Amino acid sequence: MIDASLVRDAFAARFGAAPDVLVGAPGRVNLIGEHTDYSGLPVLPIAIDRGMTVAASATEDAIVTVASRQFRKEARISRRAVGRESEPWHRYVAGILEELENVAPRRGASVFIDSDLPASGGLSSSSALSVGLMSALSSAWGDAVAGEALASAAAAAERRVGVETGGMDQMAIALAQANHALRIDFLPPAYRLVPIPDGLSFVVAASGEEATKGGAAREAYNERVVGTRIAALMLADTLGVDLDGVPLLGAVADIDAASVMVEELPGAMAPRAAANASETNVDRIVSLSAAHFDSSKKVPVKAYARHVLSEAERVNAAEAALVAGDLKGFGRLMNESHDSLRQDYKCSTPALDKVAAAMRKAGAFGARLTGAGFGGYAVAACPPEAVERVIEAATAATGGPAFEVQASDGVRLL
Ligand code: GLA
Numbered sequence: 001m002i003d004a005s006l007v008r009d010a011f012a013a014r015f016g017a018a019p020d021v022l023v024g025a026p027g028r029v030n031l032i033g034e035h036t037d038y039s040g041l042p043v044l045p046i047a048i049d050r051g052m053t054v055a056a057s058a059t060e061d062a063i064v065t066v067a068s069r070q071f072r073k074e075a076r077i078s079r080r081a082v083g084r085e086s087e088p089w090h091r092y093v094a095g096i097l098e099e100l101e102n103v104a105p106r107r108g109a110s111v112f113i114d115s116d117l118p119a120s121g122g123l124s125s126s127s128a129l130s131v132g133l134m135s136a137l138s139s140a141w142g143d144a145v146a147g148e149a150l151a152s153a154a155a156a157a158e159r160r161v162g163v164e165t166g167g168m169d170q171m172a173i174a175l176a177q178a179n180h181a182l183r184i185d186f187l188p189p190a191y192r193l194v195p196i197p198d199g200l201s202f203v204v205a206a207s208g209e210e211a212t213k214g215g216a217a218r219e220a221y222n223e224r225v226v227g228t229r230i231a232a233l234m235l236a237d238t239l240g241v242d243l244d245g246v247p248l249l250g251a252v253a254d255i256d257a258a259s260v261m262v263e264e265l266p267g268a269m270a271p272r273a274a275a276n277a278s279e280t281n282v283d284r285i286v287s288l289s290a291a292h293f294d295s296s297k298k299v300p301v302k303a304y305a306r307h308v309l310s311e312a313e314r315v316n317a318a319e320a321a322l323v324a325g326d327l328k329g330f331g332r333l334m335n336e337s338h339d340s341l342r343q344d345y346k347c348s349t350p351a352l353d354k355v356a357a358a359m360r361k362a363g364a365f366g367a368r369l370t371g372a373g374f375g376g377y378a379v380a381a382c383p384p385e386a387v388e389r390v391i392e393a394a395t396a397a398t399g400g401p402a403f404e405v406q407a408s409d410g411v412r413l414l
Contacts, residue, residue: 001026002053002114004414011055011112014067019055019112021139022414025132026051027123028172029204029379029405030370031181032337033315035345037166039228040187040250041312044194044319045168046202046407047176052115052128053414056136059108064137066093068113079105092126095157096134104141111136118401122211122369122376123204127169130154135411148189150174150411159289164222176410183319187250196407197325201387203380204370205359205394205402207351211376218291221372224304224345226293229285230274231305235261237278246284249308259309265302271295300346307344311337331365331381338368338378347373355397362386362393379405 001024011019026047033043062079075090082097111133117125131154138145145153151174155167168184171191176182180193211217232247238261243251252258272295275282286293314333321330338356342348348369356367356378363386370379382390387404394402 001049001051002116004053007053007055007112007114010069010114011110014112015057015110017057020057021055021136023054023056023132023136023139023411024051024414025054025128025135025173025411026176026408027117027125027128028169028176029123029202029377030168030172031379031381032318032334032368033168033311034337034341034368034370034373035224035347036308036311036315037168037184037186038164038225039232039308040248041253041308042183042185042315043168044181044183044315045172045176046181046196046405047172047410048123048405049408050117050123050405052113052117052125052132054111054113054132054136056109056111056140058104058140059110061108062106063108064093064097064111065109066111066113066133070115070119071113079108089129091161092129092158093133095160096130096137096154098160099153099157100134100137100145103138103143103145107141109137109140118206120210121206122371122373124169124173124371126158126163127154127165127173130157131170131173131411139413147174162289162291164218164225164288172410174410176408178409179407181322181407183315187248194319194322197322197327199383200327200330201382201384202405202407203359203364203382203387203390203394203402204377204405205355205380205391206377206398206400207349207355207375208398209349209351209375211371211374217372217374220347220374222288222291222293223299224347225288226271226285227299227301227304228308230269230271230299231262231265231301233274233278233280233285234265234301235305238264249305250312253309253312262302262305262309265305267302268298268300270298303344303346307340310340327365327381327383334366334368334381335360341369341373345373349373349375351375351398352378355394356380358393358397359390362389364390
C-alpha cells in the first residue's frame with residue numbers, strides 16, 4: 001500500500017490543505033471458489049498488502065473532484081447532475097455518488113487517489129476503488145458506511161456502471177482481516193475468518209494478458225452467468241425444487257443427487273429454449289445488471305454446472321485443509337480448481353496455464369488462475385522458502401510481474 005504520508009502530501013499539493021480522512025482499500029486475491037459467487041456458492045479470498053490509498057476532505061459546494069496519480073483526467077462531478085460521465089473511471093465515481101445520494105447531499109469533496117495495485121490485472125483494482133472511495137467520502141461526510149453495508153453498496157455502484165459482479169470482491173475488501181482468509185457464503189449471506197496456517201505463503205504472477213472488464217471479457221463472463229442459470233433451472237425442475245427469482249445453482253447444490261444429475265444436462269442450450277422447457281419467463285435467465293443477454297444464443301450448460309458444483313465442494317475441502325494445516329492438500333485443491341476452470345469453465349488462457357505450471361514446478365503446493373480469468377493473474381500457495389524460486393519461475397514464464405502477497409486487513413481508516 002502506498003505510504004499514507006505520501007498521499008497526504010499529494011492531496012495537500014493539489015488541494016492546498018491536509019485531507020480530513022485517509023483510507024486504505026486493498027486489492028483481493030481469491031484463493032479458491034472461482035465463478036461460484038454469482039451462483040450463491042462460497043468463495044475463499046484474502047485481501048492483500050497492495051491497494052488504493054484515498055485521501056478526502058468534505059467541501060461545502062456539491063462538487064466532487066477526484067484527482068489521482070494513475071488515472072488520466074480529473075473527475076469533477078456535480079452531485080446534482082450525476083450520470084453523464086464519459087471517461088470510464090469517472091463512471092465508477094458517479095456510481096458511488098448515486099449510491100451515496102442520501103448522505104450529506106449538499107456537500108461535495110476533494111479526493112486524491114494513489115495505488116500500487118496493478119490495474120486490469122484481476123486483483124480487483126476496480127472494487128478497491130469503489131470500496132475505498134465510498135468509505136472515504138462517507139467518512140468525510142460524517143456518516144461512514146462500513147462492513148457488509150459498504151460491500152453491498154459498492155457492489156450496487158459497480159452494477160450501475162454495467163459491471164456484472166457476484167459480490168465476492170467487495171466483501172473481501174470490506175471485511176477481510178490480516179493473516180486470515182475470508183470464507184464468504186451468499187445463500188444465506190454469512191462470512192467467517194479462516195486463519196492462514198504457518199508455513200503458507202502466497203505469490204501472484206501476471207499472465208501478461210490484461211483482464212479487462214469490458215468487451216469480450218464481459219461477454220464471456222455474462223455467458224457463464226447465463227449458462228449456470230439455465231443449469232440451475234433445469235436441475236431444479238428435475239429435482240422438484242421450486243426456485244423464485246433468479247435461478248441459482250446454490251439453491252440445489254446441497255441436494256446429493258445434483259452432482260449426478262449434472263451429467264444429464266444438455267451440453268449447450270439457448271436461454272429461450274430453457275425458459276420454454278420449464279415454462280418460465282426468459283428474463284429470469286437473461287436479465288443482467290448491465291445487459292440483456294441474447295436469449296437465442298446457445299451457451300454451454302453441463303460443463304459450466306460441473307465446474308461450479310465441484311468448485312463449491314473444493315471450497316469446503318480447502319477451508320478444512322487450512323484448519324488442519326494440510327498445506328499439500330490445500331495446494332492440490334488449487335490445482336484441481338485450475339484444471340476445472342481450464343477444462344470445464346474455459347476461462348483460462350495458455351499464459352495462465354503456463355505460469356501456474358511454472359510455479360508448481362518451482363516448488364509451490366498448488367497454483368491456479370485467480371479472479372475471472374481470460375488473462376490477469378495466477379496465485380500460488382507455497383512454502384516460505386520457495387517464494388523466491390516461485391517468483392523467478394513465474395517471471396521467466398511470462399515476463400512478470402510476480403510478487404509475494406500477505407493476507408491483510410480489509411478497508412481501513414489510516
Ligand atoms: C470477478 C467478479 C467476482 C467473481 C469472479 C470470479 O472478479 O467480480 O464477483 O465472480 O470474477 O470468481
